[in-house]
Amino acid sequence: xxxxxxxxxxxxxxxxxxxxxxxxxxxxxxxxxxxxxxxxxxxxxxxxxxxxxxxxxxxxxxxxxxxxxxxxxxxxxxxxxxxxxxxxxxxxxxxxxxxxxxxxxxxxxxxxxxxxxxxxxxxxxxxxxxxxxxxxxxxxxxxxxxxxxxxxxxxxxxxxxxxxxxxxxxxxxxxxxxxxxxxxxxxx
Amino acid sequence: xxxxxxxxxxxxxxxxxxxxxxxxxxxxxxxxxxxxxxxxxxxxxxxxxxxxxxxxxxxxxxxxxxxxxxxxxxxxxxxxxxxxxxxxxxxxxxxxxxxxxxxxxxxxxxxxxxxxxxxxxxxxxxxxxxxxxxxxxxxxxxxxxxxxxxxxxxxxxxxxxxxxxxxxxxxxxxxxxxxxxxxxxxxxxxxxxxxxxxxxxxxxxxxxxxxxxxxxxxxxxxxxxxxxxxxxxxxxxxxxxxxxxxxxxxxxxxxxxxxxxxx
Numbered sequence: 094x095x096x097x098x099x100x101x102x103x104x105x106x107x108x109x110x111x112x113x114x115x116x117x118x119x120x121x122x123x124x125x126x127x128x129x130x131x132x133x134x135x136x137x138x139x140x141x142x143x144x145x146x147x148x149x150x151x152x153x154x155x156x157x158x159x160x161x162x163x164x165x166x167x168x169x170x171x172x173x174x175x176x177x178x179x180x181x182x183x184x185x186x187x188x189x190x191x192x193x194x195x196x197x198x199x200x201x202x203x204x205x206x207x208x209x210x211x212x213x214x215x216x217x218x219x220x221x222x223x224x225x226x227x228x229x230x231x232x233x234x235x236x237x238x239x240x241x242x243x244x245x246x247x248x249x250x251x252x253x254x255x256x257x258x259x260x261x262x263x264x265x266x267x268x269x270x271x272x273x274x275x276x277x278x279x280x281x
Numbered sequence: 282x283x284x285x286x287x288x289x290x291x292x293x294x295x296x297x298x299x300x301x302x303x304x305x306x307x308x309x310x311x312x313x314x315x316x317x318x319x320x321x322x323x324x325x326x327x328x329x330x331x332x333x334x335x336x337x338x339x340x341x342x343x344x345x346x347x348x349x350x351x352x353x354x355x356x357x358x359x360x361x362x363x364x365x366x367x368x369x370x371x372x373x374x375x376x377x378x379x380x381x382x383x384x385x386x387x388x389x390x391x392x393x394x395x396x397x398x399x400x401x402x403x404x405x406x407x408x409x410x411x412x413x414x415x416x417x418x419x420x421x422x423x424x425x426x427x428x429x430x431x432x433x434x435x436x437x438x439x440x441x442x443x444x445x446x447x448x449x450x451x452x453x454x455x456x457x458x459x460x461x462x463x464x465x466x467x468x469x470x471x472x473x474x475x476x477x478x479x480x481x482x483x484x485x486x487x488x489x490x491x492x493x494x495x496x497x498x499x500x501x502x503x504x505x506x507x508x509x510x511x512x513x514x515x516x517x518x519x520x521x522x523x524x525x526x527x528x529x530x531x532x533x534x535x536x537x538x539x540x541x542x543x544x
Contacts, residue, residue, distance in 0.1 A: 112355060119351040127346035141346050145354055152358035212340055215333045233296070234331065235338035240292065255292035256285055259327045262295060266330035 100163040108155030119148055125164075125236060126171055132231045133175045135220045143178050147171040161245075164238060168246035172228050179224060218268035226261035233258055284320050287313045291324055295331050353471040360467045374449040381442040 100121070106114035126147060130140035150170055158166055219227060225247055232243045244254035282290075287310055314321050 115355055116351050119349050119354070123349040124345055127349075131346065137346060144346065144349055148349060148351065148354040149358045152355065212337055215337045219334070219337065230334055231338070234334050237296075252289050255289040259288045259292045259295060259323065262327035262330035262334070263323050264330070265334060266326040269330070269333055 101158070101160065104151070104155055104158060104163055108152060108158075115152065118151070122167060126167065129168060129228070129231055129236065130171055130175055132219065132227050132235075133172065133224050134178065139175075139178060139182070143171060143175045146174050146178075150174060162242050164236075165242035165245040168228075168232060168236075168238075168242075169248060172224075172247055176224060215265075215269060218265055221268050222261060222264060226257065226264065229254060229258045230261050230265065282309055282313050284313075284317060284323075287317070287320050288323060291320075291327075295327055350471070350475060353474060357464075357467040357471060360463055374452045377445050378449045381446055 103114050103118050103121070107118045123144065126144050127140060130143050130147075131137060134140045134143060147167070147170055151167070154170075219230070222230075228247050229243060232238045232246055233240070238246070240251055240255055240258075243258070244251040247254065249257070290307060290310055291314075314324065
């Protein structure tokens, strides 16, 4: 609880014009936000842009923060910007995020090719899910947020977020299965 | 318990750190999953999906984008924010537009009232004609004059309202353009700064690499020179030793008695 209050206090000071507080805020959140946006946007460049826009938005509209969890408020802001970004990108048809291939950022040891292959496989399956499904899965599994915060981040009622989380996990499993069959068929 | 309720409750246990089964956690859920094949299948799929995702999440936990540019974000946010004066002008323009809209609504309402009065007058006209004529007012403005003046004032109000509305629109458009220009300028500055910083960093790396290479070459040159000097000294010693041996052999040959011929 104390940590939450501290984070809220740092945010309040940053919004009030404290440059050092803003720097501390950015250092605190740049990594989790970057990983989350990487999964939601499916592209490192888009994730970088959206993260930067999110920090700008924090300063511009931070006064609308009404207490509660900074994490869920921040992820929600980032998620909304990411969705807008995807919509604009689709309109421009400049970048099809489904076709963007993210290089494996955490390669296995050179002799463990199977491990890297499996992760790349799961990553591709994950990128085929909707942005909302990816956000739900990532915030819950990788960031470990409670369901209330996850739901707030993506703008859903908590019970709906829970249900969609389970369905998204099932869909991920089926995507992996389908892709595996497709790849095996293609290999033949 | 419906299937959706069950899955919603089961979501809590779908976490890499939670190894308990739904039956351990929730007896109601255990009863449901015992009789509902579709929920059982959905939960099995979800667990398998979770196991895949857990591996990926663990691996990607170390993934990082380049550090965020806090300075650029700060500059963009503070530059793009409209000035206080511009906000006041905008607020005034919006207030004027609202006022004019309200005035227009009143004028429309007045028109409706007049139309209604016209219909009433049409209906009452025969009665009106039959009624005795009231004596004209002794002095003061006539009814027609008053109506004409009201019309005149209403027209002037309309014209003024249109003008103010146009001005408000122009102010809004100008403010939007200023916003766009400022935003573009901030983005351009950010890109420029980022590029300049990258170039600087690359230049620093290059210079550091060159310095290292020069230092390595100098060390090698010094080492080689030393080795060469040592070799020369060693060779000179050998030459001196050989000369000494040569001279000794010459002396021995000159002073020694000749050996008798064996034949």
